[in-house]
Amino acid sequence: MKNINDVINRLNELPAQIEEVERTFFAALRGLDSAKRALFEREAELVLNKKVKGRNEKERASEMYPQTKQEYREVVLAEIKLDASKADYYRLKREFESVKVIANLLISGRG
Numbered sequence: 001m002k003n004i005n006d007v008i009n010r011l012n013e014l015p016a017q018i019e020e021v022e023r024t025f026f027a028a029l030r031g032l033d034s035a036k037r038a039l040f041e042r043e044a045e046l047v048l049n050k051k052v053k054g055r056n057e058k059e060r061a062s063e064m065y066p067q068t069k070q071e072y073r074e075v076v077l078a079e080i081k082l083d084a085s086k087a088d089y090y091r092l093k094r095e096f097e098s099v100k101v102i103a104n105l106l107i108s109g110r111g
Contacts, residue, residue, distance in 0.1 A: 007103045014096045021092055025085040032078035039071035 046052050046064055054060035065072070 004103070004106045007099055007106060010099050011096075011103060014092060014099065018089065018092045018096065021085060021089045025082070025089055028078065028082040028085045032075070032082050035071070035074040035078040039068060039075055042068050042071045 043064055046067055047060070051067065052060045052063045054063050
């Protein structure tokens, strides 16, 4: 940012960008909830249909995993999307706070 106009322009742009990233975050959160629900439903289906015969939780989990790999994969991908959107959000929030400080310094004549 070279001058006060660049700072003002960036201050005007950032709120809309933050709002867009917030939308992305909440969509990713819904995606993660959906993926977890699908995994739970698949596991419940396997147990109810007696496709899993393990005597304890560890054995059942071991038997279930090959049959739920895709659902686990979807959960991991949804978590990655959520983490990426969270990182974008915090990056933009930090930038916004930094640009506000720069603007205050420029306005007060110290920059």
